[in-house]
Amino acid sequence: MKRLSWLATWDSFLGVVTIGLVLYAVIFVPGFATSFNISQAIAGMSEKALIVLPMVLLIIAREIDLSVASMLALTSVVLGMLVQASVPLLPATFIVLLFGGMLGAFNGLMVTWLGLPSLVVTLGTLAMFRGIGYILIGSRSINQFPDALTDFGINSVGETPLPWTIVPFLILAPLFAVVLQRTPIGRRIYAIGGNPDAALYSGVKTQKQRFWLFVLSGLICAIAGVVFTARLANARANNAVGFELDVITIVLLGGINVFGGRGRLTGVLWALCLIAVVRNVLGLSRIGGDAQGTVIGLILIVSLLLSNSTNLVHRVISRRSAGSRPGGREPFSSLNDHTPEQT
Secondary structure, three states: OHHHHHHOOHHHHHHHHHHHHHHHHHHHOOOOOOHHHHHHHHHHOHHHHHHHHHHHHHHHOOOOOOOHHHHHHHHHHHHHHHHHOOOOHHHHHHHHHHHHHHHHHHHHHHHHOOOOOHHHHHHHHHHHHHHHHHHHHOOOOEOOOOHHHHHHHHOEOOOOOOEHHHHHHHHHHHHHHHHHHHOHHHHHHHHHHHOHHHHHHOOOOHHHHHHHHHHHHHHHHHHHHHHHHHHHOOEOOOOOOOHHHHHHHHHHHOOOOOOOOOOOHHHHHHHHHHHHHHHHHHHHOOOOHHHHHHHHHHHHHHHHHHHHHHHHHHHHHHHHHHHOOOOOOOOOOOOOOOOOOOO
16 A cells, blocks of 8 residues: 555656656657757756756745746846956856845845735846846847856766756755755745744744745856856847746646645656656657647646646545554645655
8 A cells, every 4th residue: 555655646657757758759759869869958958957946945935936037047148248348257157146146135025025925026027137138238149158168058977968057956956855855944944835824933934034045046047047158158138038937837747836835856856857858859849839838838737637636546545554554543644745754
């Protein structure tokens, strides 16, 4: 029963679907299994993979940041302007990261100090931050960057198909997972999302915690902005248009509860891989971006329906398992009830 209960979890279902789709693509999709295609598919998700990490924490804490793509674009523009002004790459990168944190802090102050809904605030800054980018450089682009940056954007790690652009995500993802699942900070994030009032009366500094989550979002978006600029050797105000929708889709598809308090990073990582494979297969099949967006939206809707069905199966298995134990007590668990102790 325990083994069946594990198989009924949403994380496991996503893993099975992703692996099955990969096997299908390897066998039936020409060009999928080549080193070049694999490298390109991974590189194409590098920025979204980074932005997913703070979005998970924010949604668990009952917040959201719709301005992530605009922060990426604006930090990319600032990096281009600094390089154009002959600022060395390392100091320029540090300034960009600091600037990204400041953009996130602006969102955080609006939400925590003024008590405005994060949905409304970040919807406004989505337009505002991108508008600032247009004010700074207009519709033109900056294309001249140091070789160190462009080499990072196009080269792979050694002889592997793994692009350097995914390395920041591979470093940060385990840190986020450990913090969320194994530390008091993670428990406080779950508590805020589960019941903000109860968390406040329990001594959790909810305003401070939420503020720093927005700062973290801005910082990670700045890192994504540097990665995006390196990968395309291009800084423009319209970079990464629509990325926020893909990021939110990945997070919700990964099992993070839209009402906060539940979910974990494992399912989100599977969802990230699934969306990357789907987009790559559709691209190799010569299906355009608009049609890809339709497919991704359909996947999200179907996943919500399947999630409810899987949740029901999981509860039935849990009840039967509880009934077979002395006392017949049912464990308190459900599909999305992933607390920090449940890794």
